[in-house]
Amino acid sequence: xxxxxxxxxxxxxxxxxxxxxxxxxxxxxxxxxxxxxxxxxxxxxxxxxxxxxxxxxxxxxxxxxxxxxxxxxxxxxxxxxxxxxxxxxxxxxxxxxxxxxxxxxxxxxxxxxxxxxxxxxxxxxxxxxxxxxxxxxxxxxxxxxxxxxxxxxxxxxxxxxxxxxxxxxxxxxxxxxxxxxxxxxxxxxxxxxxxxxxxxxxxxxxxxxxxxxxxxxxxxxxxxxxxxxxxxxxxxxxxxxxxxxxxxxxxxxxxxxxxxxxxxxxxxxxxxxxxxxxxxxxxxxxxxxxxxxxxxxxxxxxxxxxxxxxxxxxxxxxxxxxxxxxxxxxxxxxxxxxxxxxxxxxxxxxxxxxxxxxxxxxxxxxxxxxxxxxxxxxxxxxxxxxxxxxxx
Amino acid sequence: xxxxxxxxxxxxxxxxxxxxxxxxxxxxxxxxxxxxxxxxxxxxxxxxxxxxxxxxxxxxxxxxxxxxxxxxxxxxxxxxxxxxxxxxxxxxxxxxxxxxxxxxxxxxxxxxxxxxxxxxxxxxxxxxxxxxxxxxxxxxxxxxxxxxxxxxxxxxxxxxxxxxxxxxxxxxxxxxxxxxxxxxxxxxxxxxxxxxxxxxxxxxxxxxxxxxxxxxxxxxxxxxxxxxxxxxxxxxxxxxxxxxxxxxxxxxxxxxxxxxxxxxxxxxxxxxxxxxxxxxxxxxxxxxxxx
Ligand SMILES: Nc1ncnc2c1ncn2[C@@H]1O[C@H](COP(=O)(O)OP(=O)(O)OP(=O)(O)O)[C@@H](O)[C@H]1O
Ligand SMILES: [Mg+2]
Numbered sequence: 001x002x003x004x005x006x007x008x009x010x011x012x013x014x015x016x017x018x019x020x021x022x023x024x025x026x027x028x029x030x031x032x033x034x035x036x037x038x039x040x041x042x043x044x045x046x047x048x049x050x051x052x053x054x055x056x057x058x059x060x061x062x063x064x065x066x067x068x069x070x071x072x073x074x075x076x077x078x079x080x081x082x083x084x085x086x087x088x089x090x091x092x093x094x095x096x097x098x099x100x101x102x103x104x105x106x107x108x109x110x111x112x113x114x115x116x117x118x119x120x121x122x123x124x125x126x127x128x129x130x131x132x133x134x135x136x137x138x139x140x141x142x143x144x145x146x147x148x149x150x151x152x153x154x155x156x157x158x159x160x161x162x163x164x165x166x167x168x169x170x171x172x173x174x175x176x177x178x179x180x181x182x183x184x185x186x187x188x189x190x191x192x193x194x195x196x197x198x199x200x201x202x203x204x205x206x207x208x209x210x211x212x213x214x215x216x217x218x219x220x221x222x223x224x225x226x227x228x229x230x231x232x233x234x235x236x237x238x239x240x241x242x243x244x245x246x247x248x249x250x251x252x253x254x255x256x257x258x259x260x261x262x263x264x265x266x267x268x269x270x271x272x273x274x275x276x277x278x279x280x281x282x283x284x285x286x287x288x289x290x291x292x293x294x295x296x297x298x299x300x301x302x303x304x305x306x307x308x309x310x311x312x313x314x315x316x317x318x319x320x321x322x323x324x325x326x327x328x329x330x331x332x333x334x335x336x337x338x339x340x341x342x343x344x345x346x347x348x349x350x351x352x353x354x355x356x357x358x359x360x361x362x363x364x365x366x367x368x369x370x371x372x373x374x375x376x377x378x379x380x381x382x383x384x385x386x387x388x389x390x391x392x
Numbered sequence: 393x394x395x396x397x398x399x400x401x402x403x404x405x406x407x408x409x410x411x412x413x414x415x416x417x418x419x420x421x422x423x424x425x426x427x428x429x430x431x432x433x434x435x436x437x438x439x440x441x442x443x444x445x446x447x448x449x450x451x452x453x454x455x456x457x458x459x460x461x462x463x464x465x466x467x468x469x470x471x472x473x474x475x476x477x478x479x480x481x482x483x484x485x486x487x488x489x490x491x492x493x494x495x496x497x498x499x500x501x502x503x504x505x506x507x508x509x510x511x512x513x514x515x516x517x518x519x520x521x522x523x524x525x526x527x528x529x530x531x532x533x534x535x536x537x538x539x540x541x542x543x544x545x546x547x548x549x550x551x552x553x554x555x556x557x558x559x560x561x562x563x564x565x566x567x568x569x570x571x572x573x574x575x576x577x578x579x580x581x582x583x584x585x586x587x588x589x590x591x592x593x594x595x596x597x598x599x600x601x602x603x604x605x606x607x608x609x610x611x612x613x614x615x616x617x618x619x620x621x622x623x624x625x626x627x628x629x630x631x632x633x634x635x636x637x638x639x640x641x642x643x644x645x646x647x648x649x650x651x652x653x654x655x656x657x658x659x660x661x662x663x664x665x666x667x668x669x670x671x672x673x674x675x676x677x678x679x680x681x682x683x
Contacts, residue, residue, distance in 0.1 A: 209490070
């Protein structure tokens with residue numbers, strides 16, 4: 001046990017203090033924060049200022065204030081209206097940027113080289129409202145009557161034959177990001193395990209290590225140590241992501257239960273890591289030279305990329321047969337099930353069932369990886385055949 | 393006491409060890425010599441448990457060597473192995489801890505060994521930034537840090553400068569004096585002859601000679617006489633029992649089994665300046681043994 005902890009501690013202190021690890025931690029945290037602020041950045045400004053001048057200024061101003069600008073994030077920008085005494089001063093205000101646009105005589109929009117669709121739709125809506133009222137008035141209809149008549153017009157009713165489309169697309173976004181996140185968070189430490197095992201074998205340091213440590217201590221310590229570093233990375237990113245989502249005001253727009261899904265991801269990450277890392281340790285021990293590493297590690301990388309792509313492509317169809325089946329088959333389930341849970345299409349018991357299956361398979365790969373490692377790690381020279389290591 | 397008893401090991405059809413047997417007593421310095429591919433490294437790897445023998449046993453203090461015994465051994469493998477990107481001070485201390493030392497004890501032992509081996513200033517450097525000879529000193533520090541009960545060193549002297557060779561020899565002699573059996577392999581036979589109590593010669597997986605240097609001399613020697621006769625007529629050696637195998641300055645080297653006949657003939661030929669058995673060097677013993 002002490003040997004295991006010593007090995008783990010060395011991995012943490014050596015790898016954790018390396019520039020590569022710290023930089024990747026920082027870069028990934030920044031990426032997550034940017035991601036959380038992205039909708040806000042893409043969503044345009046928080047408020048618009050519109051100038052009005054000339055005839056019908058009061059009506060126009062009232063109409064503008066009552067319009068809710070369309071928005072892709074769901075948070076409408078606020079509208080502020082400034083009144084100007086004449087057309088010339090309104091135009092000047094547009095020109096020097098005091099206002100984003102101006103409306104003259106409730107009929108002409110003044111812009112400084114065009115405005116965003118969002119703003120133009122807002123002004124257009126207000127314009128139609130005022131113009132319609134004027135036209136009805138001109139046709140001899142009394143404004144009070146008009147107001148009374150239109151008051152009965154109910155707002156457009158919305159009915160969906162599918163799920164809430166807004167929520168579904170938000171869920172798909174969360175699920176996609178989650179899969180990408182899981183993939184990278186798994187890939188890094190798993191590759192470090194493989195590279196670490198090969199490094200120890202290629203530098204022949206295993207010969208000294210194995211005269212003081214059992215193979216399981218050496219492999220187990222490495223998996224645990226690098227796992228702790230990976231876990232720290234995952235936690236930092238979850239904290240950064242949730243914190244940034246709160247700060248950017250994205251949180252309320254996320255589908256209900258997202259926080260729980262993200263927390264659950266931690267469990268999926270641990271299981272997935274244990275699965276892939278024990279395979280990486282076993283496969284890495286087959287070669288004694290860094291140059292040979294590709295030949296044994298590639299199948300593992302392919303498997304991980306396969307799991308990743310399957311989950312990523314299923315994000316748009318989380319209830320499809322492929323997604324449903326693969327969400328119970330290790331190691332696909334390690335990414336597929338969290339994706340499906342983010343998309344809100346699975347029950348808790350289904351997730352638990354899949355987790356139990358994955359955990360059972362982790363026991364299997366740990367035993368297998370340790371067996372291969374134990375038999376192959378001190379066989380120097382040419383690459384050890386997998387079958388020899390399993391039988392040997 | 394380390395007993396290597398009847399080790400056998402084959403790689404496929406290739407027999408690497410064919411019944412290797414020898415004993416190293418406490419406080420004994422054992423030089424393990426043999427041609428390339430003779431089986432030295434294989435024997436030492438088996439002794440360290442890094443390789444399994446097909447047959448035979450290694451005993452320590454009378455019982456079969458177990459994992460926990462080996463944790464108290466110091467080992468220097470043939471292919472040096474260190475973490476390239478770890479500070480050497482941390483690295484030596486890490487191995488001390490792996491061998492069961494407390495962190496504090498490992499740290500101070502590491503510092504004092506690096507000091508002893510002239511590497512104090514480099515304690516914060518990465519191994520990959522050291523010269524090969526200095527890496528080897530670190531390797532020695534790793535083998536020694538935990539005050540091992542047995543030292544098994546595979547070619548510890550290769551690649552060292554003459555001063556480092558002396559330091560290494562001093563350190564080994566010191567451990568030896570403390571009762572530690574030291575087994576090391578080397579191709580530097582003059583050095584082995586100088587510092588070892590006993591020597592084992594292995595050829596093609598078999599021990600062909602084991603014993604103290606004097607024992608080996610006695611066994612291999614007493615075949616060649618060195619005879620110097622002043623004022624002897626040329627050709628006096630004609631007709632002696634034996635044959636002339638060379639000269640050494642004015643002396644003749646005569647391989648013979650009848651030393652008394654040669655002595656008589658020499659005295660008849662003139663004034664005998666020197667008459668005695670030629671002491672073979674380890675190199676000669678080695679050549680003879682592996683021939
Ligand atoms: N992994 C291996 N596979 C096949 N043959 C091996 C292997 N390791 C060693 N051998 C063979 O075993 C024999 C003994 O090798 P060993 O390394 O013990 O020699 P050595 O005495 O240490 O030689 P050197 O002085 O060159 O270091 C050699 O013939 C070698 O080819
Ligand atoms: Mg060798």
